[in-house]
Amino acid sequence: MNKAFEIFKNNFSKILILSLMILLPVTIIQEFLLVPFVPELPEVSEGASQEMLESYYSDTSFLWYFMGAILLSLFTELYRVGTIKIAYEALEEKTMGISEIMDFSMRIWPKTILTTLLYALFVAFGFMLCFIPGVFMYVIYFLYLQIIVLTGIWGRKALVVSSFYTKKILGKTVLVILLGMGLQFAVSLVASIFQGIISNAVVSSIISVVVLFIGQFCSTYTDMLAAVFVYETKPNIDIGIFEKKSDSNE
Numbered sequence: 001m002n003k004a005f006e007i008f009k010n011n012f013s014k015i016l017i018l019s020l021m022i023l024l025p026v027t028i029i030q031e032f033l034l035v036p037f038v039p040e041l042p043e044v045s046e047g048a049s050q051e052m053l054e055s056y057y058s059d060t061s062f063l064w065y066f067m068g069a070i071l072l073s074l075f076t077e078l079y080r081v082g083t084i085k086i087a088y089e090a091l092e093e094k095t096m097g098i099s100e101i102m103d104f105s106m107r108i109w110p111k112t113i114l115t116t117l118l119y120a121l122f123v124a125f126g127f128m129l130c131f132i133p134g135v136f137m138y139v140i141y142f143l144y145l146q147i148i149v150l151t152g153i154w155g156r157k158a159l160v161v162s163s164f165y166t167k168k169i170l171g172k173t174v175l176v177i178l179l180g181m182g183l184q185f186a187v188s189l190v191a192s193i194f195q196g197i198i199s200n201a202v203v204s205s206i207i208s209v210v211v212l213f214i215g216q217f218c219s220t221y222t223d224m225l226a227a228v229f230v231y232e233t234k235p236n237i238d239i240g241i242f243e244k245k246s247d248s249n250e
Helices: 002-010 012-037 049-057 060-091 098-129 131-140 144-151 156-168 170-197 201-231 239-249
Strands: none
Touching (some): 002 060, 012 060, 012 098, 012 201, 060 098, 131 156, 131 170, 144 156, 170 201
């Protein structure tokens, strides 16, 4: 954990620039263009709740928010790839400029998007079956982004390789997940407190942007921590097999 913190501290300026380029615009769009269009949940009686909820989730405003949130999350992945790459470069005692980091992130972004969607589908399917399979898939494939950046493997193969790493460092992976969830909970709590205190909608939204941005910026540490764990782990499989298959497919 100390190593990840040192990397975060030593590359603070690069991470800040990346966050201002990607995270800040995403957060502003979310708060000012998406959140205002979310319809309030209806207060319904027990007998009419099902019909009212179906109407709520089919509302065009909700669908606009849902699709917009998914699109913005894909842009967030671009930022995460960049910060994970910074961590790996630091571990190898190399340095990259902002333009090089952005170039790398943009080049593998399509692979990242497809793998992220595949990961989301697997997790969603697991939760549809039962709660436990969903949690299992969420944890076992959690390191897929670190795998993509480190090896170039993507898609289903990245999820498979992630599972081998997770089995070796299950406790550390769970620690990263819980730390990330804790940060997100703290940020949501602070944002809700400010929203409850401040009545002015514009000021409340601005404060929410600042709080959410700081929270996402701090969450960068968890991605870097996971990157350090992956880098220092030797899985019980020859990763070169997957890399050769990926090269031949391309």
